Amino acid sequence: MSEIELLIDFHKDGERQGPGSPEETGKALALIGFEQDEYLRVADIGCGTGAQSIILAKHINGHITAIDLFPEFLEKLDQKAREIGLSDKITTQRQSMDKLQFGENELDLIWSEGAIYNIGFEAGIKYWRRFLKAGGYLAVSEISWITGSRPAELEQYWLEAYPEIDTVSNKIQALERNGYTPVAHFILPPYCWIDNYYRPMQQRFGKFLEKHGYADTVKAFIESEQKEISMYEQYKDYFSYGFYIARK
Numbered sequence: 551m552s553e554i555e556l557l558i559d560f561h562k563d564g565e566r567q568g569p570g571s572p573e574e575t576g577k578a579l580a581l582i583g584f585e586q587d588e589y590l591r592v593a594d595i596g597c598g599t600g601a602q603s604i605i606l607a608k609h610i611n612g613h614i615t616a617i618d619l620f621p622e623f624l625e626k627l628d629q630k631a632r633e634i635g636l637s638d639k640i641t642t643q644r645q646s647m648d649k650l651q652f653g654e655n656e657l658d659l660i661w662s663e664g665a666i667y668n669i670g671f672e673a674g675i676k677y678w679r680r681f682l683k684a685g686g687y688l689a690v691s692e693i694s695w696i697t698g699s700r701p702a703e704l705e706q707y708w709l710e711a712y713p714e715i716d717t718v719s720n721k722i723q724a725l726e727r728n729g730y731t732p733v734a735h736f737i738l739p740p741y742c743w744i745d746n747y748y749r750p751m752q753q754r755f756g757k758f759l760e761k762h763g764y765a766d767t768v769k770a771f772i773e774s775e776q777k778e779i780s781m782y783e784q785y786k787d788y789f790s791y792g793f794y795i796a797r798k
């Protein structure tokens with residue numbers, strides 16, 4: 551199995567594929583404050599198995615188009631939506647976030663948790679803006695420095711993994727530079743990382759190794775995931791996901 555196939559095979563069994571929580575998704579939605587009688591056209595970009603697509607569908611009057619590159623994740627979301635009776639509010643579509651098939655000025659809300667890094671924050675907010683109606687909202691979570699300075703080891707690790715990591719204030723400036731009015735922002739607390747994402751991953755490591763016959767490629771994959779977890783545990787005072795809400 552290639553690295554990407556391993557990643558899909560491992561993460562498709564997760565409730566979520568990145569840090570977050572139903573509460574923080576709800577908080578971001580409440581900060582926007584849509585009227586209940588407003589019918590909304592929403593895109594959830596890089597939805598994974600749909601942890602937040604489901605929350606959005608529960609709280610929003612409207613329709614969610616949930617986009618991801620990998621059908622394995624979308625199938626899980628379809629299955630969950632069917633089980634809880636939300637299929638009529640969520641349509642999954644395999645699309646790449648850098649070649650979206652929406653029309654210009656079509657969407658009331660673009661949502662994206664822990665995924666915009668795949669296109670790059672600034673390229674993403676710039677490209678996605680055309681699909682929002684005037685006055686439409688963007689709600690994205692993005693890896694961010696939460697202090698003005700940080701240990702060199704941590705800086706090096708993230709500069710190799712995602713050089714666009716930056717301070718909260720610089721992320722907000724990027725929104726301003728690209729035609730958005732910042733509305734609110736907050737930082738994801740540690741339980742979103744540890745309790746909701748990393749501990750469930752660690753609980754699946756053993757079975758995953760067994761399933762793949764303890765192959766070296768699988769051991770290397772688990773080691774790299776464990777390295778990410780250790781970096782977070784050691785340095786969580788310096789970085790997190792910032793949740794950014796802005797208006798076109």
Ligand SMILES: C[S@@+](CC[C@H](N)C(=O)[O-])C[C@H]1O[C@@H](n2cnc3c(N)ncnc32)[C@H](O)[C@@H]1O
Pocket residue numbers: 565566567568569570595596597598599600601602617618619620623645646647648662663664665668
């Ligand atoms: C860290 S996960 C976050 C998933 C989900 N939003 C969550 O919080 O559980 C990033 C997601 O982006 C998706 N992705 C990666 N590249 C993509 C692309 N070019 N277009 C659409 N989705 C992509 C991945 O398949 C994955 O589901």
